Amino acid sequence: KTPKAIYDYVVNSLKYDYSKATITSRAQRLGARETLKSPDKALCTEFTDLFIALARAAGIPARELQGYAYTNDPLLQPLSLVRDVLHAWPEYWDDKQSRWIQIDPTWGNTTGGVDFFTKLDLNHLVFVIHGVDVNNPSPAGTYRLDNNRKDVEVYFGKSKSPVPLKISAEYKPDFFTKFPLGPSKGELIIRNNGAVAAHNLKVDLNKVASKPSDPIEIRSIPPYGSVGLGVEIKGGIRGLFTNKVIINSENNDSEEISLSVHRSAAVQGIPLIGLFILGFAGVFWCKKRFGVYLARER
Numbered sequence: 052k053t054p055k056a057i058y059d060y061v062v063n064s065l066k067y068d069y070s071k072a073t074i075t076s077r078a079q080r081l082g083a084r085e086t087l088k089s090p091d092k093a094l095c096t097e098f099t100d101l102f103i104a105l106a107r108a109a110g111i112p113a114r115e116l117q118g119y120a121y122t123n124d125p126l127l128q129p130l131s132l133v134r135d136v137l138h139a140w141p142e143y144w145d146d147k148q149s150r151w152i153q154i155d156p157t158w159g160n161t162t163g164g165v166d167f168f169t170k171l172d173l174n175h176l177v178f179v180i181h182g183v184d185v186n187n188p189s190p191a192g193t194y195r196l197d198n199n200r201k202d203v204e205v206y207f208g209k210s211k212s213p214v215p216l217k218i219s220a221e222y223k224p225d226f227f228t229k230f231p232l233g234p235s236k237g238e239l240i241i242r243n244n245g246a247v248a249a250h251n252l253k254v255d256l257n258k259v260a261s262k263p264s265d266p267i268e269i270r271s272i273p274p275y276g277s278v279g280l281g282v283e284i285k286g287g288i289r290g291l292f293t294n295k296v297i298i299n300s301e302n303n304d305s306e307e308i309s310l311s312v313h314r315s316a317a318v319q320g321i322p323l324i325g326l327f328i329l330g331f332a333g334v335f336w337c338k339k340r341f342g343v344y345l346a347r348e349r
Contacts, residue, residue, distance in 0.1 A: 052109040054143045054154075058168045061102045062159040065093040080185075095139045095157040100185075102141045102156055112144035115181040116153065117190045121174045137178060137190055153177075217245035218252075220296050222284065239280045239296070243272040255297040256282060266299070 065086065071078040071094055078094060083104035086097040093101075099115050106113035120138040140155040153175065155167040178190040224237035239256070243249045253266040260282060269278050 052105065054106060054111055055168060057102055057105045057109065058154055058156055058159065060105070061098055061156040064090055065098055065101065065160060066091040067157065067161050068092045068094060098157040098160065099139045099141045106141075106143050113141055115185065116140055116142055116177045116179075117181065118178040119176045120155070120158075138175075140175065214245070214247050216243070216249050216300055218242065218249065218298055219244055222282075234283050236281075236283045239282045240277050241269065241272065241280065241298070242277040243274060246274050248273050249300060251300070253299040254280065255299070258295045258297065260284060
C-alpha cells in the first residue's frame with residue numbers, strides 16, 4: 052500500500068458525523084478498529100487514527116498532528132472559534148524526500164473530493180505532534196473542558212496595503228521560427244522579480260498571440276521564480292507594434308499590468324530582412340552591370 056492509496060481508502064470509506072461535531076457533544080475517540088465498525092460515526096480523530104494505523108501496518112511511519120485549521124464552511128469551522136477544541140490530521144514520512152508530509156483525509160471527505168493529499172493549504176497550524184502517545188503532549192487549551200469559555204485565540208493577519216508585484220515577461224522564439232514573415236512559436240517566460248509570491252495570475256495574450264485565446268491562469272509564481280508558457284505570436288510588421296501581454300493579478304487588487312515582451316520574432320528577424328534585401332539588391336546590381344558589360348562588348 053502507498054500513502055495515496057491509504058488516503059483514498061480512508062476518504063472514501065468513512066463518513067463525517069456532523070452531529071458529533073458540536074459544542075455540547077462529548078463524543079469519545081473510537082480508535083482505528085472501532086472506526087471500521089462504525090464508519091459513519093467519524094470525526095477528524097477517526098480519520099486520522101485510521102490513516103495512521105493502516106500506514107504503520109504497511110510499514111510507513113505516520114503520526115498525528117493537532118492544531119488549528121480554518122475553513123469557511125460553518126459546519127466544519129473548528130470548535131476553537133467558540134471553545135478550545137482543535138482539529139486533528141496526520142502526516143507520514145516520505146523516504147524519497149526525507150521529510151514528513153502533512154495530509155488531511157477529513158477535509159478530503161467533507162469537501163467532496165478536494166485534494167488534500169498532494170498539497171496541504173496554509174490554513175493548518177500545528178500546535179502539537181503525537182507520535183507515541185495520542186494524548187500527550189496536550190495542545191493549548193485542553194487542560195480543561197468543563198465549560199465553554201475560551202482562552203486560546205487564533206487570528207490570521209491581514210496586510211494593511213497590497214504589496215506591488217514586480218513582474219516581467221520575455222519571449223524566446225524557437226530556433227527554427229525566427230523568420231519574421233509568419234507566426235513565431237516559442238516560450239513566453241513570466242518572471243516574478245519581487246520578494247513575495249504572486250498568486251492567481253491571468254495572462255492575456257490576445258495582443259501578441261497569432262490566434263485569439265482565453266487568458267492563461269497561473270496559480271502561483273514564487274519569489275524570484277518564473278513560469279514558461281508555450282505560445283505562438285504574430286509575425287511580420289504586426290509583431291513590432293503588438294508586443295504586449297496583460298497580466299491580471301489577485302495580489303494587486305485585480306489591477307491590469309501591461310508588460311512589454313522583450314524580444315519578439317519580428318524584432319529578431321530585422322537583420323534577416325536586411326540581409327535578404329541586400330542580397331537581392333546585390334544580385335540585381337550584378338545582373339545590371341553584367342548586362343551593360345555585354346552590351347559594350349557587342
